[in-house]
Amino acid sequence: MNLARRDIQHNIGRFVLTTFGVGLLLMLVMGMGGIYRGLVQDATLLVDRLAADLWVVQKDTRGPFAEISRIPGNLEDRVLAVPGVLSSNAFVSHTMQRERNGKPLRITVQGLSWPQDKGDWLPIVAGHALGQAHYEMLADESLKLSLSEKIKFGKDFYTVIGLTRAMTSPSGDGMAFFTLGDAQSIQFDTSGEAIRLERSARYARAQNIDLGQTQPQTVERALGPASQIPALGPPLVSAVIVKVKPAFNPEQVQSIIAKWPDVSVYSTQKQRQFLVGGIVERSRRQLGLFRMLLIIVSAIIMALILYTLTLDKLHDIAMLKLIGAKNGVILGLILQQALLLGILAYGVAYLVGHWLFPLFPRRVVLISDDLWLLAGIVIVVSIISCVFGIAKALTVEPNEVLA
C-alpha cells in the first residue's frame, strides 16, 4: 500500500493546485533558459546558415553584426583573386523601422549577391526564392507580411515572393532578403531634393577645380547619377563572405587577407564569438541570475508546501510511530510526495511552456540538454525541500496521539 499515493488521492484538489502552481514557477525557470538559447540562436542564425569560411570586414571593427562595418563593394572581386578562394559575396545588413497599419515594423534587411545567391538556401515555407534582380523580397513570417504583398521602401515597391521561418536578427527583428542592389538602394535611399542638391553641389565643386575647367565632360557627369561617376566608386557593403576551396586551409587564406591594411578578416567561429560574447553575454548573465533566483524561490515554496503538508499529517505520523512504523515508512511518505510533486510540476511546466512559449515575442528555444539539467535540478530541489518536513516528522513523538 502506497501511503503517499493514497494521501494524494484523498487531497487530490489541493495537490493538483499545488502542482500547477509549482509547475508555473518551473515553467518560468524553463522559459528563462529557453529565452537565452533563443538569443544565442537568433544571434548566430545567419552566421551559421551562411556557413562562410571567412568574413572580411572594415579594418579593426567587429562587424558586420556586433558593430557597423563599411567596405567598398568591389572588395568582393579583390578577395576572389586570392588563391584558394572558391567564392566571395558582398554582404549587406542593416535594420530599418517603418510603419505598417499604424504599427512599427522593424526589419533587418539582408542583401543577397544576385545572381549567384537567390536565397534558395533559406528555410522558405511559402513561395519561392528570388527570381529577378529587382523589386522582390523574401520576408520572415515573424514580420507578418503576406505573399504577393507589395511594400514601399524608399521610392520603390517590393513584392513578397517568399516567406522564411525563424530567420531573425540578434535583436529579434525579422529578416527580409533582397538582392544586394535593392538592399543598398533601400539603405542609401535619399529624397529627390537631396539628390538634386548633392548633384548641384558636385557640379559646383567640379566647376571650381582644374579638372572641371579643362574637361567639361566631367562637369556634365557630375549632374548625373552617382553610379555613373567612376571616381566615386560603387556603394559600400557591410562585409564580404568568403568560401574556401576544399583543398585549401581557410587559415592560409585568412593569413593572406589579414595582411591587407584596409580590412580585418575573421573565421566564422570568431564571428560567433563576437555575437555570443558581445551581444548575448550580458543578457545571458541577467537571465542566468533570474533563473537562479527563480530556482531558489521555487525551492523555498516547495519546502514550505511540503512542510505544511507534513504539519497537516503530524497526528497521523505520530499514530504511525505509535503502531510501530519504521522511519522508512514515514520518510517514504514525505519523500515520495515531494518527488511526485516535483516531477508532475516539471511535466506541467513542460506542457504549458510548449503551449505558451511560441506566443512569446522572442524565440524561446528548449534544448534537451537544458531540459535534462532542469529535471535533475528539480529532483534535487524536491529532495532538499522535504528535508524540513522529514526533520519535523522524525521529531514527532508517538505520545502526541494521546494529546
Add this chain to the structure above:
Amino acid sequence: MKLNSDNPATLKAENLTKVYGSGHTEVVAVRNVSLAVSRGEIVALLGPSGAGKSTLLALLGLIRPPNTGRITIDETVVFENHEAKVNVRTFRRKKFGFVFQKANLIPFLTAAENVRLAMEIDDQPAKVSKRRAMELLDYLGVAERAENLPSQLSGGEQQRVAVARALANRPSLILADEPTAAIDSVRGRQVMELFAKVAHEQNAGVIVVTHDHRALDVFDRTLEMEDGQLRESST
C-alpha cells in the same frame, strides 16, 4: 502484583515511577506502581482525572520511558529504569495494540487499509494482510464498511475498525485509553464487551482505562489509581 493463575504474565511492571518537570514544578504522575497482566485477561484501570492513568498506560505501552522501574513483556525486559533494552518501536509493533478515545484512523485510508497498514508495516505480505483485515472486520461486525473512509463511518464503527487494527498483528497486549468516552452508553457497553471477547477469544491481555463504571462487570479485574498510585479495587 496479582497474576491470572492460568496464564503466565505477558506484562510485568515493577516499581514504575514517572516524574514530569523538576524542582518546584515537579509532578510525580506515577509513583512506584507494580502490576501484571496475563494473556486472556481484561483489566479496567479506573481513577479520577489527573490520577495518572493515561501516563501509566503510556509507560506500559512503551510510549514514554519510566524514570525508575522495570517493564517486562513476554519475559523480555524492555525498560530498566529509563533505559530501553530493546527497539521499543519494533516491540510496540509486534506486541501491542492500541485503542484510544478517538479512533485515530489514518483519514486517507479505508477501513480495510487502516487494518492492513498495521500488518504491512510489519512486513507481512499484502495477500495475507488483505485476508486478515477482512477477517477482523468481519469478526468485529464492520466488514460491509471495509472500503469506506473513516469520515464515512460512525464513531462506533470507527472504534471497531481501531480495535481491528489493534488486533492485526496478534498482539500480546491491547491498551485502550477511554475508548468509550466519545460514544453513547449503549455503544460504550458494546465496545467493552467487545474487548472482553477479544481478550478471551484472541488470548490477548487487555488494559482499559475508563471512567465508565456501568460496564465494569465485563472486566476480570479492576484497578484504581489515585495520586499516581495503584490499588486493587473492590468494585
